[in-house]
Amino acid sequence: MKFKQSLTGWLFMVPFLLVVLAFLVAPLGYAFYLSTQADTLVGGQSFVWLANYATSLTDPVFIEGVKRVLIFGIIQIPIMLFISTTSALVIDALNTRLSRIFRLIAFMPYAVPGVVAALMWGFLYSKSFGPFVGIAGHLGVKDLNFYSLRMFIYSISNIITWAWTGYNMIIIYSALQGLSREVYEAAVVDGASQVQIAIRVKLPAVKNAILLTGLFAIIGTMQLFTEPNILRRYTNAVSMGYTPNIYSFNLAFAQSQFNYAAAVSFTLALVVFVLTYIFMSVSRRKAKSQ
Amino acid sequence: MSNSNVKTRKSGYLATKSYTANTLMIVAIGYFMIPIVWVIVNSTKDNQDLISTFSLWFPKKWHLVQNLHGLLTQDGGLFAVWMRNTAIYSISSALGATLISSMAGYALARFAFRGAKLLESFILGLVMVPATALVMPMYLLFSKVNVVNTPWAVILPSMMSPFGAFLIKVYVAESIPEEILQAARIDRAGEFRIYWQIVLPMLKPALVTVFLFSLVASWNNYFLPLVMLSDNKLYPLTVGLTSWFEQASQEGANSLLFNLVIAGSLIAIIPLILSFLFLQRYWRGGINAGSVK
């Protein structure tokens, strides 16, 4: 019986495993194989163990890109999650017509393809197509340039925030909706205010959902690619290694360095892995100490 | 804090709270709507008005019909082809992803087989490798089996949805009691029949959720089709629109397509927004299950 159970379980897994094998494990294995080869333009291919990884760890272009997305994440993710969480708490407490409309509209950007979002914001940021530069001019901010070296990173974080805040809000909101009312009815009887309930009762209860959104945000940020890549025509800010993923793309497709590009991607994956691990253990420890 | 103190503050506090909350929500609605409003307004303009009229208000001469007409006739009606491709690619990969991950999720939840836990964390780890690393080797492998530059190169990889499988797993664990399955087994129903006739119908909200989220993922996919497809009659909307955008910014007079890119963006986002609106009841139930755990 137990064996049969186990066998049936595996059988149900077969299609999933085949897909994972073909479209995740196989290409990854192949990519890893590529990453252990050195392939110079002159001289051809040779097996170099992990030398490409060693190179990537000291590659200033790669490091600069990692630093940039790290700083980006440290600024953007907390802001976004703060807005998402607050909004989720508000719509959970209110449940008015307005809050329902808000919920839908905030979630809507999720359904907009990242490419289209980048195109739309790209137009909005421009002086001739969009309103912001003109309005800022009337308010006395002269020469607002969303595409300048300094500003561009904020322009990108705005696009990301616009696209993902609502999605994160919905995840947290759904978790809030799943809480049993009894949990905080007790608190209401105790005379706690809505804000107190939100912070002391609801927030800890949906901690896992918030962590989940944080995790997705970290992975997404470290892999930042589409938005800066689409908008690079408009700005000089997007350098060869603006983000690690853009660097890997340029290495592979502009400079024909497929092997090193693969190594860079794996190193990035490793960085992501370490970061998420740190994130999870820190947040767990925090939860414990509370 | 004494009880009376809280009481005296409470009513006034609630009023100000919803006042602030309402104001903030209205501001936020404005923020989230800006690009949408912009794209609606500007899809009614021709290329001249795009840069010469105020960007958040309609032009004097409406050009919406001409833009839509241009959209459907430019390059021999390519846009309609892209639209159809996108629909085919994303619906078939979403259906595939839903079916495959429902089976896997069900198995993970209800069959305590060896290695399941290890498998789970293994797959989660793999997902952290960025797509740029995967696409190139995938291309090389695909080209060995002649799949490059065919719809399959886009559809099949998108059928992989680890998160879909985990969502279903959680949902099954919560909402399909073991007893029902045991009862069916006593009636000598085959395992696959149990899954197909009993489990699947009970999973409806979770299935809709996985379907919708896979639909969005592959509808919005850009990088994979960009590399895999070279025939522009096979492009999905994302790749097609970007190619027009690049053409528009590169060639200027020869093919000023900005008006078409904008009208095309509008058309590209309508189907997804509508499906989320109409299927709201289902997917919210589905996410609910997924996010509790």
Place this chain on the structure above:
Amino acid sequence: MIKSTKRIAGFSALALGIILSTTGISAVTQASAAPVHIKVWAWYPNMKEVVDIFNASHSDVQVDWTNAGAGGAEYTKLKTCIKAKKGCPDVAMIEFQTLPTFAILKPFVDMGKYGASNKDGRYAAWAWAQSTQGTQVNAIPVDGGPMAMLYRKDLFAANNIKVPTTWAEYATAAAAIKKVNPDQFIGTYGNDPGWVTGLMWQGGCFPYKYNMTVSAANLGIKLNQASCKKVLSYWGDLVTSKAVDDKSFWATDTGKGYDTDKYWTWVAAGWTPGYLTGQLTDKTLGKWAVAPTPQWTAGADAQGDWGGSSFTVINQTKQAALATKVAMELYPTQTKITKGSAWDIGLNSAFLYPLVTKVESNPEFANYSYKIFADQKVNPIYIHASQKLGAFQWTPIQDFIYSTLGDETTLAINGKAAWSSVLDTVQSKVVAYATKQGFKVSQ
């Protein structure tokens, strides 16, 4: 170890194959039937009409044309299919500066074996030199970008500012324009590496030496020589003193700037008027004129080129001869530019600058007038520039050089590096990169 990883790769391909075959996919084998179909990737504007003309006039061969993306987007796909040794088109459009980058991957058919030659000076000499390696013919030149100065005739006249003929006068005019209106500029430093390379070319800077047929490993790079630094420092001074703007050429706002008197000139390529026309309204259409590129020495006649492209035949083709024919005849040698012919579309709809000499030297072409320039017949200026162009070589690592040049210049524009050190930095980074790629670099 190598073997086992190879086996893993092979096994995964096999697993993939099984999955694909069980899901009902099989490779579609095409029955070969006359006429032969030749696959072409190109992003020339109005390409469809040109292909239709070709197909209507050929019965042995038909062109299946795809726009696989412009520039980098196409190269991405081309690199992947070359790497996979499968899936490439028969004929692919490639820009001149990118030809050696591809050539080192050895994907090209030697079209010389199939009748391509520069007999009777069929193609512009400078372009032909870039399309060949020794006797091997890698590419068929199609269009180029000889440079000249676009300027607002009306504004210069109304404000009594002399239209510059030297770079010194250009700087003087730049300062004069700032006095007319501090929000207006003589132009913008668009930080497009191809553009600044064209200007360096015009300034006598020939930084690259590379000849694959002599040695694939020997690469000469000297970007920090005086003639190159002279050009970059000149623009650096103008940018630092805010006499020219620093916005990218390709931002939509820059395009509008040309229509709103913000920019008075653009030293740009033969194809640029076509681009610019799309950015202008009736307000400034007809107010533009063309003058030769300003000179470093008064009375000199130095010219540069920005852009241009060619057709190559990829060696995965099974029809090298017919593919060569397609590459040569899509934009054919025409002695008369009749209405509706390939070059009529190329010149009048797509605004290509022709590198087919019979077309270039055609009196009809010299006589064309354009809405943007009112009455001026501008083509003789471009024709003169193109014919004055000398040899210029590129490298197989051009993308790295362009990226590095662009990134370092961005730092200079933003005050994070000195303009005078930009080319030194680029030189050392490029040399380090090239050495790592196995080149023997001579500086």
